[in-house]
Amino acid sequence: MRKNLLLMASLTLLTFTGNAQEDALRTFEPLANTRWAAEGNWGDGSAFKQEVFFQYNLKKKIVIARSDGFTNAERTAFGSRNYGIRQYDSITGKIKFWEFDVFGGLTMGEVIADGKNILYQYDYGDSRVTDMWEYVNDSTYNFIVGSYNNKQWGQRFLETQFKRIYTTNKLEEYGKKLAGKWSSKAWDGQLIEKWVIDENGHLLQHAEYIEKGAVLYKASSKIERVNQELIIFSVIKGNNPKIFKAISESATSITFENTEYGYPNKLKYIFNADGTYHRTISGKENGEEKSYTFEFTRSE
Numbered sequence: 001m002r003k004n005l006l007l008m009a010s011l012t013l014l015t016f017t018g019n020a021q022e023d024a025l026r027t028f029e030p031l032a033n034t035r036w037a038a039e040g041n042w043g044d045g046s047a048f049k050q051e052v053f054f055q056y057n058l059k060k061k062i063v064i065a066r067s068d069g070f071t072n073a074e075r076t077a078f079g080s081r082n083y084g085i086r087q088y089d090s091i092t093g094k095i096k097f098w099e100f101d102v103f104g105g106l107t108m109g110e111v112i113a114d115g116k117n118i119l120y121q122y123d124y125g126d127s128r129v130t131d132m133w134e135y136v137n138d139s140t141y142n143f144i145v146g147s148y149n150n151k152q153w154g155q156r157f158l159e160t161q162f163k164r165i166y167t168t169n170k171l172e173e174y175g176k177k178l179a180g181k182w183s184s185k186a187w188d189g190q191l192i193e194k195w196v197i198d199e200n201g202h203l204l205q206h207a208e209y210i211e212k213g214a215v216l217y218k219a220s221s222k223i224e225r226v227n228q229e230l231i232i233f234s235v236i237k238g239n240n241p242k243i244f245k246a247i248s249e250s251a252t253s254i255t256f257e258n259t260e261y262g263y264p265n266k267l268k269y270i271f272n273a274d275g276t277y278h279r280t281i282s283g284k285e286n287g288e289e290k291s292y293t294f295e296f297t298r299s300e
Contacts, residue, residue: 024088027113028063040160062087138248139164177271184294
């Protein structure tokens with residue numbers, strides 16, 4: 001009986017520790033499986049350039065960060081520079097990190113999650129240094145290196161931004177999901193649309209809203225990459241064009257936003273496992289939040 005109780009206690013502890021690890025490392029989810037790039041200048045005028053790819057490993061028990069950067073003192077050679085590990089320490093209840101560099105150095109410290117911000121704190125010589133990834137949106141983080149105490153910055157050594165790097169492959173994936181004819185119930189009628197991929201790899205949409213046999217409006221949209229940003233251009237016949245920028249992308253969803261608009265100012269596409277997709281439009285109209293979801297199924 002005593003052995004069974006000890007075994008149950010051990011299993012409970014292991015389960016708790018495993019859950020705690022996953023919960024703690026969840027702060028890296030917006031960064032995972034994506035490459036991020038930043039350029040700028042240090043306070044002394046020397047160049048900073050870095051690309052980082054984050055990836056979960058060991059069943060999400062650790063996060064791996066592979067970084068490209070300058071690999072010589074002259075800052076003329078660019079390549080694989082750092083290999084980093086982030087892991088939850090169940091004894092201290094903190095996230096620790098280890099960063100190995102191409103010069104044989106090792107930086108160790110603590111990771112602190114502050115809302116959607118991520119802070120790395122470590123000793124550099126006699127100084128305590130903080131690297132902050134300050135969340136702007138799902139595709140942008142402000143990156144600040146400096147002295148940070150009591151949520152106040154002292155000296156700042158570097159200020160720049162990390163931007164998510166996208167590839168046309170992701171756009172091709174969306175094209176495969178969207179290409180074809182679709183139909184959705186909409187208000188008191190039906191919304192019919194067709195998506196095609198043009199010769200430039202852009203996604204084109206033509207839509208009609210039909211109610212009681214009459215076409216009440218027509219719309220056209222285009223999704224393309226502009227300077228690595230995913231943009232959707234949308235025109236409803238008789239109205240001014242609207243432009244939205246993707247603020248998040250994944251294999252199962254895209255969210256576009258333009259905060260300068262009222263309604264809609266956000267478009268969210270969700271790709272379902274059964275081959276259907278949903279599009280939700282939301283925003284503010286007359287001071288009130290509004291949201292409407294179209295549930296599309298293939299009509300061909």
